[in-house]
Amino acid sequence: MVELEEVRLQLVELGLTQLALQLEALLERAQKEKQTYLSFLGSSLERELAFRQERKIEVKFRMAHLPYRKTLAEFDFSFQPSIDERLIRELAGLAFLERKENLLFLGPPGVGKSHLAVALGVEALLQGIAVYFTTLSHLLEDLKRAYKENRLDKRLSLHLRPKLFIIDEVGYLPLDHLEATLLFQLVSSRYERGSIIITSNKGFGEWGEVMGDPILATALLDRLLHHAQVINIRGNSYRLKDRIRAGIYGTPNSNSSG
Numbered sequence: 230m231v232e233l234e235e236v237r238l239q240l241v242e243l244g245l246t247q248l249a250l251q252l253e254a255l256l257e258r259a260q261k262e263k264q265t266y267l268s269f270l271g272s273s274l275e276r277e278l279a280f281r282q283e284r285k286i287e288v289k290f291r292m293a294h295l296p297y298r299k300t301l302a303e304f305d306f307s308f309q310p311s312i313d314e315r316l317i318r319e320l321a322g323l324a325f326l327e328r329k330e331n332l333l334f335l336g337p338p339g340v341g342k343s344h345l346a347v348a349l350g351v352e353a354l355l356q357g358i359a360v361y362f363t364t365l366s367h368l369l370e371d372l373k374r375a376y377k378e379n380r381l382d383k384r385l386s387l388h389l390r391p392k393l394f395i396i397d398e399v400g401y402l403p404l405d406h407l408e409a410t411l412l413f414q415l416v417s418s419r420y421e422r423g424s425i426i427i428t429s430n431k432g433f434g435e436w437g438e439v440m441g442d443p444i445l446a447t448a449l450l451d452r453l454l455h456h457a458q459v460i461n462i463r464g465n466s467y468r469l470k471d472r473i474r475a476g477i478y479g480t481p482n483s484n485s486s487g
């Protein structure tokens with residue numbers, strides 16, 4: 230089939246690689262379904278466009294550096310009744326990104342803060358929205374390197390690109406003065422320009438201590454919380470749920486109910 234090979238090469242030359250790959254299958258189906266010329270052309274181009282869209286999203290997923298791809302569907306709201314499921318579902322509509330609002334997930338370890346932050350990131354990525362995920366310690370390493378190499382401004386403007394910037398694990402480690410200043414600069418540069426999601430095991434009252442500078446912490450919280458929603462999660466760690474059930478870890482309830 231010289232003609233088929235020729236067409237395939239032409240498709241490749243035009244950059245229609247999916248069409249080139251699937252040409253035989255598409256032709257076969259067209260014959261079987263007795264498609265009109267127009268519907269054959271239409272469905273073939275649709276296939277190419279759908280593939281390109283998927284590939285674009287896949288590239289965005291890679292650039293987002295999510296630690297894993299967990300979704301809201303995988304989140305068991307019945308396990309964590311302190312979370313307002315309706316609010317989370319509304320957030321998944323992503324209007325907060327348009328309003329450049331920030332989200333803060335606060336609570337003890339294992340209650341699902343990172344899972345929810347990632348799941349909202351996944352929602353955004355599926356809509357083709359650029360996301361960047363980092364832990365605070367990675368972010369600070371990154372900003373410190375840029376600072377020492379005199380390219381902090383460039384780095385900060387790069388971090389303005391994603392519409393959603395997720396900083397996981399704020400509060401686990403105390404910051405030195407340079408680190409606190411760098412975090413403040415990042416939050417300031419995205420202020421009213423792009424949303425940040427932060428997860429933290431510390432209440433706001435403790436941020437002064439974490440940042441080693443109460444005045445800087447106040448200035449940072451001022452910007453962070455001006456347009457923000459705070460989701461306080463109280464409850465047991467999901468990581469320990471099986472052990473709690475098995476009675477290895479006591480909870481106040483399990484103790485009193487014997």
Ligand code: ADP
Binds near residue numbers: 308336341
């Ligand atoms: P945190 O960031 O608050 O410490 P994570 O989000 O890392 O907690 O949750 C710990 C683990 O438990 C993760 O694997 C997460 O997917 C899972 N997890 C936490 N809460 C829930 C939940 N309500 N339903 C399903 N999985 C959960």
Ligand code: MG
Binds near residue numbers: 339344
């Ligand atoms: Mg976490």
